[in-house]
Amino acid sequence: MIMNQAIPRLLRSLRILSIAIPLLVAVSPAPTLAADVSPNPPPHVAAASDLQFALPEIVTAFIRSGGVPLKLSFGSSGNFARQILQGAPFELFLAADERFVAQVIAAQRADGIGTHYATGRLALFLPQGSPIRADRELADLAAAVNDGRLKRLALANPEHAPYGRAAREVLEKRELWLALQDKLALGDNAAQAAQFAASGAAQAGLIPLSLALAPEMAKRGAFVTLPQDWHAPLRQTLVLVKGAGGTARAFAEFLRGPQAREILARNGFGLPAP
């Protein structure tokens, strides 16, 4: 009896909702519209996903020292390079290696040359409860591949993510790459690979040290930093994109300054001589 009345009543309220929601949208002012017409909209920055935690901190420091906000997008360097070639309106490109910056320069979409401002490191991350022990030599990882303890190893896609390429070089060097072929969980970018590993969906992950050091990751597992000479250096390179405005230029300058360097170092990046 009650049900008989409840269902039409529910439907009636849903009907009101379905009309009310679009109406609300129609009358509510679109905040983004205002931003579109302002004379100097915040520039878009395309950033490699190893900067997921360091870059917002750098932007905060930039604003505190008189800069204006920027809009950050995180992803794989390869995807961003492609999007910039296709006309994406980024003003600054922070790639995780030099190769993709070279692509942008070769396509004449860059304004000036690329600048190496930091160097990335690779870490082996093991989520809580992982059956694999952390060691710098990857000895237990190699054993786990053979005895079946390792079901999935997370890394970024080597095709378009520099950390994925570095991870692949490490695994090839340890002669594990072929044995791991059917056990790889490829993230679209390094942050997604870290997400796979942190969630425990993979028993181990080869991820940027800058992400492994973040509190969000640290509470979810343990890590070891891998030897730097096991892979080609991950030279974090920035380049201004054609049409870049003053804010993007100022921020590119700021990234090479002492405040940004301190934040980068704290987040596990190596630094070139100033």
Next chain:
Amino acid sequence: MDWSALGLSLRLAMMTMLLLLPLAVLLARPLAWASFPGKGLIDALVTLPLLLPPTVLGFYLLGVFAPQGALGQGWLALTGRSLVFSFDGLLAASLLVNIPFAVQPVQRAFEAIPREAREAAWCCGLSPWQTLWRVELPLAWPGLASAMVLTFVHTLGEFGVVLMVGGNLDGATRTLSIAIYDRVQAFDDSGAARMSLLLVLIAFAAVGSLHFFTRKVGRRERA
């Protein structure tokens, strides 16, 4: 909650819905009543976006929308703005992807209008325009409403095409469903959870209202 993503998603869904509705009526009427050569082909084309993987659509649209692409070039010349990685491009892609969701319910609704009703209208001396406004649309409204709800909610949920054609630009092309993907990768689970819950609630409201509209049509057909 990423408010700018929510605002962007709602604006995109609203505009897609309002722009597609007249087009849906225009397309659905001949598809429902007329028979002409090539009708089967048009029927198939209208349904196609529903069946194609979003990545396939995204791949082709990226080519067409690019500054040197057929549409992208024209749009750039016309408006001075880029079609790829912009709200304009997102809206264009969204219109295309949603054609089946807009046309099919309207087409079904027109098909359900008995021919006698329209003939009676003509005999009363109503012009085709008056017939549309005073006979057909009042009879077909549950279909129109379904089309609007489906288009609106599907636009909110679209992911693959948006990611490929729009990228992930804060305030320009980062819709709610992209923002959820973004938040998960930033380890911001609570942000992702709030936005996901909102989309669940909207989808739930949509299912409820669709149920209501279909019952409306069903009741009339029985009468």
